[in-house]
Amino acid sequence: YVFIKISLYLTAYSSSGMKIFRGFYILLLVLLIGGPGSAQIKGIGLPFIVNHPRSNYDAGTQNWSVTQSERGFLYFGNNDGILEFDGTGWETYRMPNASVVRSVMAVGDTIYAGAFEEIGFLAPDEKGELVWNSLTHLIPEEYKNFDEVWSIFYDQGRVIFQSFLGVFILEDGEIEVIQPSGQFGFMYEVKDNYYVIDLERGLMQLENGSLSLVSNNPLFRQEDVTCIIPHNNSSLLVGISGEGFFLLDDQGMKPWGGAINGNLQQYDPYAGIRLTSGNYAFGTISNGVFITDQQGNLVQHLNRNKGLQTNTVLALFEDQRKNLWLGMDNGIDYVEISSALTKFDYNFNVESTYATVLYDDILYVGTNQGLYAQRKDELRNKYGEETEFRLIEGTKGQVWSLEVIDNTLLCGHNQGSFQIEGFRARQISDIRGFWSFMELPEHDDMALAGTFTGLARLQNRNGNWHLLDEVEGFRESSRDLFYDQHGYLWVSHGYRGLFRLDPSGDFSRIEEVRLFYDEAGLPGDLPYHIHAINGEMVVSTHEGIMQYDRSADAFLPHPFLQELFENKEFVDHMKQDDNGNIWYYTLDYMGLMRRLYDGTFRDIVVPFARISDILMPAFENLFVADDANAYIGSQHGLIHYDPTVINDYFTIEEVYFTGISFFGNKERDTFFLDGPGIKNNQNNPPELPFALNAVTFEFTIPMYEDPASTMFSNRLKGFDETWSEWDEHNFRDYTNLREGDYVFEIKARTALGIESEVSAFHFSIAPPLWRSTAAYIVYVTLLLLAIAATVYFIRRRMLRIRQREKIRQEKKLAHKEKLFEAQTALSEKEIMHLRNESLKQEMQHKNKELANITMHLIQKNKMLTGLKNELSKLLKEYPSDSPERQQVNNLMKKVNRDLQNEKHWSLFNSYFDEVHQDFLNRLKEKYPDLSPKELRLCAYLRMNLSTKEIAPLMNISVRGVEISRYRLRKKLNLASNTNLTDFILSY
Secondary structure, three states: OHHHHHHHHHHHHHHOOOHHHHHHHHHHHHHHHHOHHHHOOOOEOEOOEEEEOHHHHOOOOOEEEEEEOOOOOEEEEEOOEEEEEOOOOEEEEOOOOOOOOOEEEEEOOEEEEEEEOEEEEEEEOOOOOEEEEEOHHHOOHHHOOOOEEEEEEEEOOEEEEEEOOEEEEEEOOEEEEEOOOOOEEEEEEEOOEEEEEEOOOEEEEEEOOEEEEEEOOHHHHHOOEEEEEEEEOOEEEEEEOOOEEEEEEOOEEEEOOOOOHHHHHHOOEEEEEEOOOOOEEEEEOOOOEEEEOOOOOEEEEEOHHHOOOOOOEEEEEEOOOOOEEEEEOOEEEEEOOOOOEEEEOHHHOOOOEEEEEEEOOEEEEEEOOEEEEEEHHHOEOOOOOOOOOEEOOOOOOOEEEEEEEOOEEEEEEOOEEEEEEOOEEEEEEOOOOEEEEEEOOOOOOEEEEEEOOEEEEEEEEOOEEEEEEEOEOOOOOOOEEEEOOOOOEEEEEOOOEEEEEEEOOOOOEEEEEEEEOOOOOOOOOOOOEEEEEOOEEEEEEOOEEEEEEOOOOEEEEOOOHHHHOOOOOOEEEEEEOOOOOEEEEEOOOEEEEEEOOOOOEEEEOHHHHOOHHHEOOOOOOEEEEEOOEEEEEEOOEEEEEOOOOOOOOOOOOOOEEEEEEEEOOOOOOOEEEOOHHHOOOOOOOOEEOHHHOEEEEEEEOOOOOOHHHOEEEEEEEOOEOOOOOOEOOOEEEEOOOOOEEEEEEEEEEOOOOOEOOOEEEEEEEOOOHHHOHHHHHHHHHHHHHHHHHHHHHHHHHHHHHHHHHHHHHHHHHHOHHHHHHHHHHHHHHHHHHHHHHHHHHHHHHHHHHHHHHHHHHHHHHHHHHHHHHHHHHHHHHOOOOOHHHHHHHHHHHHHHHHHOOHHHHHHHHHHHHHHOOOHHHHHHHHOOOOOHHHHHHHHHHHOOOOHHHHHHHHOOOHHHHHHHHHHHHHHOOOOOOOOHHHHHHHO
């Protein structure tokens, strides 16, 4: 523990640039990682267990052995064959004789296996698919009836298969057979030494292809030996069915003095291994797994009641990440024994946890079902002793908080508040809903409590707390409280905002209430949460961490915490421990800002990623007892976190391709690849025909902590522009790819939130035949031939054209005179046409002049008419005998004369006749009764003027124009359905 603390100190210094410590720091870590403590196994709580039932892997119930390949894939000897698990999917490889596989052994990525009278190995074929390669044909004929193969070992190029009827040693393509005197028991490997039980002679050691006697103790000949594992440098720990465990050394055999020995004996141990940590793991037939230290003291005991699928364990295996795999009588279990996290769940009577405190060496856990407690010393696994938490009588129901005030433990409960003494509870108040408690620094014998309906005062009388009264003047729910140095009490409310209360001196009433919401620097988005950091109040909001500036009467970004949590989401909860570390919760995950010894902070998130999905939303709770014990509330119970447990969270396995299939809509052929050789193949990418322009990629990553949380992201360079969103799918399909070079890239993110390196597969799609290089050569050749043929035919055609042109020229000369005559006639016609055009242009010019004159007359008459009207009004204002009246009369006469001036009409007639081809004369001839005024009206209508435009020209009103039009219609004898204007225009 001291070494671990030193390593944490040196981590802090090294992160701040103090390089003088790095050499010793690295050496220390090497010693820790390489030594027995490198995979420390916790003895408090239960490790996380992942169950793989038969329904998941779809094979036999029993699993007899476990091994792991170099890639990290797991293989199990199963009743139905060799069972493979790559982290995302399962595959079963059956034996040729359909027998049970009792033993498996991985050498690199070759999987050796033994079954009933069958030995061999799984290895990839030319397509990369794993296929079974039998070795039985190498066994001499007289030894082929060898029954079951129970164990396999690899020793410096030799593969050793062991059955009860013989030991088969494969070396250089040949098999050597060693027979027992009568019958063998099981075989074991201990530090590169191989021991096998000969039931007639005793314990034998395999050396140089022969067996030598190690011990002829009668126990080896009478009972089944279940395990032989190293104990120390000079002794072996031997498990014997029905007899228990013994230590074997040069002095002989003696019973193992381990405290658990007697208990293991009654549950019939079937398998045992020594773990990297130096601890032992024993699998039993009837009571699960026992993990002990080297002295035989219990560290962990797991059985069906504690999360395993069954109590019968047939095989044990420690994987590359120092976690434990159990081959069960019914299923497969994965136990995370190397994790810093363990849990107290329903097996300990603990459900959803809302509050935790360690007080007076008793751990109290507030749940939704009541307050539970257990002594700290009883929390570590002790076989046969009660470790469950006990419900404290009278506290059944929802617990909200636990707080130690004035050396007493107070419990906030849905049914009121309680004072807790040991395993007893005394109710203080029956006011419903006590959220929290707070000491009052100015009143040693008083405490303030936040309730569903406001605040309450509690008083300590001779060590017993009593309800004094409810605080007047404030009736809002008060969950989070903070009393600042200026005498203000702050209360956060999730739906209203932040209250600042001004209490009276004795806190009996609230003198003033001020609500802060969407003002004074606070954002409009709720909630605001209060936290105490370094004795000061800070407020977490959706816009960062803020503090109240009294001089500015506003909330400003905290100068340090705002930057520290700058890239975080909304911080829902923060808690500072005695070492200055800040534990925090966002809406999605939990983290720890560990304070280093240079004052900076390191953000630690990865260890808690495993429990992100089960944390208590909105009711996060944490209790830090000391440097090695932190208790975290969750939906599934209480989580224990030990920071001193060293774990390499950042080493992550590679992403492997488990299958790449190319196919097409019409093609049936499939190009299939599998295995490690297909990854990062940029130096030898396959080229596929265009007919196989569709592809399916299957991939996996052998990470087994909560495999359902493993996510993948991928892209196909040459097709995709960006990486795909993270999802759990371990395959990707592409269809109708165009020709070109492609790179499929894949990466994974584990349950711990760590991303793997990118794995890539390079390939190219050849163009279709009609877009291939050969096709383009053919296209160019055909084009050149077409050009040559075109030139040839064009030349021949040109000769024919010349001949035809000569004949055509002669004909042209013959008709030349006729054409000349015709041209002369055309010239005369053109002259006439030009004259007509000139006349037409002249007519258009006169038409424009006529229009201008007409518009001039209209404007003039409008103006004169308006002037006449004004003069008429003015005339009425003067007496009849006044000289001014006489002057106005004179002006009106002049205006009238100008309106009746016929000179304008004569000019208009001349232009009108030129434009409209003597229209008025023709009209007079046909209708001699038309008066000059009616002729003028006809002229204006011929110009398509409106009634309003005609009125000023004729010096009459619009009504007068309408009457004139009516009279004109009568003289022209027009029918009622004939439009006058249309008639005049068409005349």
